[in-house]
Amino acid sequence: MQHYPIIVIGGGHAGVEAACVGARMGVRVGLVTMNASKIGAMSCNPAIGGLGKGHLVREVDAFDGVLGRAADVGAIHYRMLNRSKGSAVWGPRVQADRKLFGAAVRAQVAAEETLDVIAGEAAALVLEGGRVAGVELADGTRIGCEAAILCTGTFLGGILFRGEETFVGGRVGEGSAARLAAQLREAALPMARLKTGTPPRLDGRTIDWSQLDEQPSDDELWTMSPLSHGRANPQIFCAITRTNARAHEIIRANLSRSPLYSGAIGAQGPRYCPSIEDKIDRFGDRDGHQIFLEPEGLDTPLVYPNGISTSLPTDVQEDFLRAIDGLEQVRVVEPGYAVEYDHVDPRSLDRWLQLRSLPGLYCAGQINGTTGYEEAAAQGLVAGLHAASVVLERNPPALDRANSYIAVMVDDLTLHGVTEPYRMLTARAEYRLRLRANNASTRLTPLAIEAGCVHEERRAWFEVRAAARADVESALAADYGPAEMRALGFGATDDAGRQPLRDWTRFPGIDLSALQYAGLVPRETDSALLEEIGEDLHYAPYIARQDAELRELRANEQVALAPDFPFTEVPGLSNEMVERLSRARPDSLAQAGRVAGITPAAMAALLVYARKYHESRAA
Secondary structure (H helix, E strand, C coil): CEEEEEEEECCCHHHHHHHHHHHHCCCCEEEEECCHHHCCCCCCCCEEECCCHHHHHHHHHHCCCCHHHHHHHHEEEEEEECCCCCHHHCEEEEEECHHHHHHHHHHHHHHCCCEEEEECCEEEEEEECCEEEEEEECCCCEEEEEEEEECCCCCCCCEEEECCEEEECCCCCCCCCHHHHHHHHHCCCCEEEEEEEECCEEEHHHCCHHHCEEECCCCCCCCCCCCCCCCCCCCCCEEEEECCHHHHHHHHHCHHHCHHHHCCCCCECCCCCCCHHHHHHHCCCCCCCEEEEEECCCCCCEEEEECCCCCCCHHHHHHHHCCCCCCCCCCEEECCEEEEEEEECHHHECCCCEECCCCCEEECCHHHCECCHHHHHHHHHHHHHHHHHHHHCCCCCCCCCCCCHHHHHHHHHHHHCCCCCECCCHHHCCCCCCCCHHHHHHHHHHHHHHHCCCCHHHHHHHHHHHHHHHHHHHHHCCEECHHHHHHCCCCCCHHHCCEEHHHHCCCCCCCHHHHHHCCCCCCCCCHHHHHHHHHHHHHHHHHHHHHHHHHHHHHHHCCECCCCCCHHHCCCCCHHHHHHHHHHCCCEHHHHHCCCCCCHHHHHHHHHHHHHHHHHHHC
């Protein structure tokens, strides 16, 4: 029987990152997918990044992941969202050519020497001795493994809905992993159903673009990955239109034909990306909803109308679209649809996304109740990192809520579970001043290097960057007096006294760009690095206030709570506290403190007992 230390099931964004990070660490990985030509396919919108999501892309990239560089290879439109607010909540987002993006992902997969793509359907898991031992394909082939990572997306028990029509599948024109879904349910895993949807695809040649407001690509030449060598493609504009009263009337008159309202779909959909039916029904007072018309590529007329996900019948979709400005003559190439699928309750997973009840089995992506390419990719990275670390008998990198959005997401999922598809938002991170999209490499690449999951190109790039940063910081540590600053052309009063150059940046007109122009910091310093250091200086007083809180957080992270920790035996815990903690199963004291409703008194009792418990077990 063929054997791989790690088998990854599913070639979407979670599967790609899981398989590639394992391979980068030198582990032999088998990536099982129904259709190798669909690896890295963009199932829904042709965009990567956005608010909160852009942070995840940069963090995955900091671990030498696939998503950021593939986004740059395919990018045909760059836009930094939230520019009007502080840089900590800016959201880098790119519109990508579907073909170029998919080809870039597949090229990175093919470049990994210890990664094999296995074409076939993973029909069942092979279980031996209470843990995963392999995967059985639909043709009967068995492949052994030490760890399996499920990255099934919407294919696990997937059913598509469009009006009165239903189809079995996880994506239009493709099948569904029905046998695997049945096995997981038979194994008594805690599972439920969620739904998501997609809008119709339009023929851009039938859109009257002259009526619409254009949205050009950003002029600033930033990229998703610092290892991308500039922008590879011509940049094109998107356009904006709106629904109107006539379109709303058509939708409202046909709500009974939508599977969301006929009772055909009972699962909860994403709150932050509702269907157009939901928008019209729930926000009846609104006179219109924005639609972003996003071209899907350089050599295709297809346009993605972002903002009108729908499962209404095809004829209704055509009718309401043609009531909208600029779309009066539009042709629908592929009608929108909804998909309902199985997911595992993420509270059954540990902080590395491994099922507590089934060692060796990891889940990543939409199977954990999330939505979006970016959330999936980050989970795939986490699962692949841990599975490979276990195989290699190494410690995985120390990720926590203070150093990554990735850990924020995983902590939210595994501690609180989901009642709707989870979407990353900057508001979910309590330490977001530290977790800016532009400092992801500084925060995480050292951990990635230590974990052994970066190629030599990124290691070399980071070493050069770290040296440049050290040169700037050394220059900023030098003391200057007011007279010296005035001699250099800066406004400075004598009462300012002599102080390090970094402290002079608090004064008006003295920023790092000006200091660089004056020759006080190295003139060859990259502008992106200089901007990051400048923001570090700007946020330093606020970050310093959090240091004591972070010391407590990390100390509490060291107080582990075993999977079988006896919460019922902790003196002083009320029945309510015991019930909450037993249901959440936190794996550290810090995580226990984030369980909803846990009081300071309960935390104190838990700390005392946990220390005694571990001392007794060690003895």
